Amino acid sequence: MVNEMTEASDKMKDRDGAFSGPGVVLTKEQARSRRQRNIAIGATIGLLALLFYAVTIVKFGAAIINRTI
Amino acid sequence: MSDASYLHEEQAPRISVASPSDYFALLKPRVMSLVVFTALAGLLLAPAPPHPLIGFASLLAIAAGAGASGALNMWYDADIDALMTRTRKRPIPAGRLDPESALSFGLVLATLSVFTLGYVANWFAAALLAFTIFFYVAVYTMWLKRWTPMNIVIGGAAGALPPMVGYAAATGEINLASVVLFAIIFMWTPPHFWSLALLKSEEYGRAGVPMLPNVAGEDRTRLEILIYALALAPLGVAPWLLGFASLAYGLASIGFGVALVAAAAAVFRKREGEAARGAARRMFLFSILYLFVLFLALVVEQTAHIFELI
Numbered sequence: 262m263v264n265e266m267t268e269a270s271d272k273m274k275d276r277d278g279a280f281s282g283p284g285v286v287l288t289k290e291q292a293r294s295r296r297q298r299n300i301a302i303g304a305t306i307g308l309l310a311l312l313f314y315a316v317t318i319v320k321f322g323a324a325i326i327n328r329t330i
Numbered sequence: 331m332s333d334a335s336y337l338h339e340e341q342a343p344r345i346s347v348a349s350p351s352d353y354f355a356l357l358k359p360r361v362m363s364l365v366v367f368t369a370l371a372g373l374l375l376a377p378a379p380p381h382p383l384i385g386f387a388s389l390l391a392i393a394a395g396a397g398a399s400g401a402l403n404m405w406y407d408a409d410i411d412a413l414m415t416r417t418r419k420r421p422i423p424a425g426r427l428d429p430e431s432a433l434s435f436g437l438v439l440a441t442l443s444v445f446t447l448g449y450v451a452n453w454f455a456a457a458l459l460a461f462t463i464f465f466y467v468a469v470y471t472m473w474l475k476r477w478t479p480m481n482i483v484i485g486g487a488a489g490a491l492p493p494m495v496g497y498a499a500a501t502g503e504i505n506l507a508s509v510v511l512f513a514i515i516f517m518w519t520p521p522h523f524w525s526l527a528l529l530k531s532e533e534y535g536r537a538g539v540p541m542l543p544n545v546a547g548e549d550r551t552r553l554e555i556l557i558y559a560l561a562l563a564p565l566g567v568a569p570w571l572l573g574f575a576s577l578a579y580g581l582a583s584i585g586f587g588v589a590l591v592a593a594a595a596a597v598f599r600k601r602e603g604e605a606a607r608g609a610a611r612r613m614f615l616f617s618i619l620y621l622f623v624l625f626l627a628l629v630v631e632q633t634a635h636i637f638e639l640i
Contacts, residue, residue, distance in 0.1 A: 287345065294347045301350035312387055316450045319383050 346431060352421040356404050356432055357397030364621075365396035365492045368515060371625045372496030374632035375507050375574060380451070380500050387450040388499040392492060394443035395459045399466040399488070401436030405429050406471050410537040416530065436467075451499035458498050462491040476538065479545040486519030487512075507574045511628075514565055518621050521558040521594060524551050525614035528597070529607060552598045555613065559594035563587030566624055579627045590620050 287295065318325060369392045373385055380388070404411065404420055412423035421427035440463050448456030470485030493511035494504050527534060527541040528551060534541040543551045566587050570580030593616045596609040 285345070290347050291345045294349050295345075297349050298346075298353075301353075312390070313449075315383055316387050319381050320450075 346428065348421065348427040348431065352426045353401075353435060355421050356401040356427070356435060358400030358403075359397075361400060361489075362393050362396045365489070366393045367622075367629070368511065368625055369393075369492040369496035369499075371628045371632070372493030372498075372508050372511055373500045374629060374636070375493075375497055375505075375511075376500035378500075379636055384450055385500070388447060388455070388496070391443045391447035391450065392459060392495055392499070394439055394446070395463050395495075396492070398436050398440035398443055399463050401432055401439060402463075402467040403471045405432040405436060406467070407475075408432075410476075410539060413537040414530070414533040416533065447495075447499060452502045454502050455495055455498035458491065458495045458504075462488055462495060465491070477540070479540045479542040481540070482523045483520050486516050486523075489519055490515035506572065507569070510565075510568050510572060510574075511625075514562070514568075514624065515621070517558060517562040517565055518617060521555040521562065522614065522617040522621075524555050524558075525597065525610045525617065527551065528610040529614065549601065552601065556591075556594045556598045559591050563591050566590075566620070569624075569628065575628060576631050579624075579631060582627050583624055586620050586623050590616060593617075 366389055369389055373379065373388065379385060404422055407417075408420075408422040408429055411417035411420050417423070422429055422432055440460075444456050444460045444463070447459050466485070466488035470481065470488055474481040474485050490512045493515070494508045497508035498504055524542055527543050528548060531541065531543040531548070535544045542554060546554075564587070566583040567580060569575035570577065570583060575583075593609070593613045597606075597613045600606045600609040
């Protein structure tokens, strides 16, 4: 894996040694696991937001409809 | 410890290939399920149980706190986990996850769990959860575990606190009933883990963890198991004697308590060969069943009370 990354890194360098390519090229395994992690983080944050919303409604109780107009 | 030098270079991932399941494994799901179960028993003991959603969110926060403790434990213990067959397939020693990611994950989850419990329940329960995480990670994992054969006696307090956290989440305080549940798990922990240590003493020795059989010898360990079982059995009946559990619970706790002492006595008597290993294995497995039955009985009858079924 380290060798693959070094080769990809070499390909990205131009004559002056500066990076000009598309950046770090992930292997298939790295890309797949990153995608899985992103989905898991997204789903967790979404569910947490829903949970906090619902808990807030419950904690307010009937008072949630008492507001000045 | 948190040093990754025990990993082969090709194992140490530069860009993570860890899957969500590796992070889930960091939470020690089986320990987490026991924590949730015992915390639920504590929560249901409250005179006025909370709204179901608040109760659910509280248990979720407690579960996350337990998971965070597990992740931080695996971060710190990765070096010795790599030396034991029971633990070497964990994500860090197996090279699927780097220690720094586990540390970050554990710290974020610990913070999130404490503040979530503070918001959804109350800040007393949150402080108790924070103390539980601190005790498990700093006192047990970082200090006691590698230092003294009494590691699981004192460290067992961390595993025993969830019923008190559950009760505190529901009421904002602790009472005698929740302290009794704490005491049951506290007294249960040493004979449970020493039975395992009798089976795995070679591995613990290789990893340099001073478990009782390695330090004081197997005979002394067998005696301690019996003593703790004799103390635990009457303590298991206390919820009925103190009036916060039914007669059915009382009978179950007496029956299973007698069986637990019998299993411990078998460990004490059988000291050689396969018979000794079999007795230790039976004690280890039966102790799990014992604690499960006691807390299941409490959960079932408290649930029945809430729905006015009995």
